[in-house]
Each structure stands twice: as structure tokens, then as C-alpha cells.
Amino acid sequence: MPSVPKLKVLNVEHYRNIFFCGDIHGRFDLLEQALHTRQFDPSSDLLVLVGDLIDRGDHCPQVVDFVLEGLERKYIAMVTGNHDHYPVGDYNYWMQNDGDWFDRLKAFNRDEANTVLTKLHHLAAEPLALELITSDLRIGVVHGDVPENCWQRLRNLANDTELSNQTEKNAAGEPRWQRCLLSGRGILKAKQLNDLARLRVSNIDYVVSGHVVVRTPEYISNRVYIDTGAYYTHRLTVISLPELLAGFNAATANLA
């Protein structure tokens, strides 16, 4: 397997609007609706996905096609979530974890399923982390957690080719050191310990994540969680950068 960059640094200054989108999980209907409501313009805007594009929802192939085209035409940037790696992991594990839509597709049309699988392999090779550079901020994006809550630690890991190329994987298709990025639920542990300050990530201004379902975007320290459980709540969060920054400011004001 070719070596894949785990962290992608992207200058986003030239986009008119930047939107962040929570876990889609096959809900292409909600994605279309949200982009229409937000008047998303592919010729000038960027949509940033926090991962988990597939599984659970009924429209996974449409999501995959839309995202691949957006990546190609540079109006989408994404990080992978745990579900985006299942297609390159153990097949039974995937089927037991909401991949059954793929089994049904395979039974219905094997050729079509193989085409979709090839596309899913492309998506699984997208980065685990994004570092977006605006005129005055650096914003990190990961599906789960940041290793040791330190963005520099993540940079070091991502640049360690020996580590990056390790092929040892668990059943979910996740190389070991990537687990926390894909499946970390630090927010839950911090809540349990009543120690939310421990979520602050150093060496980066803000971090946007999915994976943990929240009722509305939840701002904690310099992190925000935007997965509002679209699959069953029917609410997919698509939030603009100015709205996110306003959310951080409001959260800070509440603490004071």
C-alpha cells in the first residue's frame, strides 16, 4: 500500500465561505438540503467534513460520489472517521458495524458494489487530520481525539514515516497509532471526570471534531464537537467558520 499523508495542511484564505459538516453517515438527503439552505457555492466555498461519511443511512453511494467530486474540484476537504476505514478492514467487522447496506448492494448488483468499494478505498486514503490555515488562525480537524491533546505531537506522528507506514491493523482497519484520532472519545471521559480543561489541545487555535453525538455543537475549551447524529435525529450540522468562532466566544464569555 502506498504511503498516505496522515496530516494535510491546507491554506484556506482564498475561499469565500468555509463550512464544517458533522458525520453524514449516508444521509445524502440531509446534506443536499443543508447545502441548499446555506447557499453553498462550489465555485467559491469550502466544505470541511469531520469524517464518517458512510454506514447507517440509505444513500451511501451518493455521498461517496458527491465527496469524491468535491475533493477533486477542491470544494471539499475531509478527514476520515472510523467508519471510513471499515471497508479496508475486516469485512465481517464492517458488516457487524452498520455496513449491511453494502451487503445488500452486493446481492443486488455485484458490479456496482465493486465500483463503490474501489471508491471507498480512495476515501479511506484521505488524511486523518487537517490543519486549516486562515489569515489569522490555525484550525485542526480530526474525527476523534488528538494524541495527548497536543497538535505538535500529531504533527510529529504524521511526519514519522516509519510509524505512518506501519501496516499492523486491528479488525476495524485502523493501524494502531491512529486509533485515538479515529475513535477517541476524550470528551466523554473528561465529562465523567468533570475535568473539561483537559480537552484543550495545545499548539493549535481550535479543533473541530465529530464521532461523539451532541445535541447541538458543543464548545469545550478550544474544541468543538459537531456530530448531531444526523442518521437518527435527522439534523445534520453544517456550520460556517464565523458561526463557530462566535460559538467559541460565547462559550468563553459564559465561563467568565
Ligand SMILES: [Mn+2]
Ligand atoms: Mn465515528
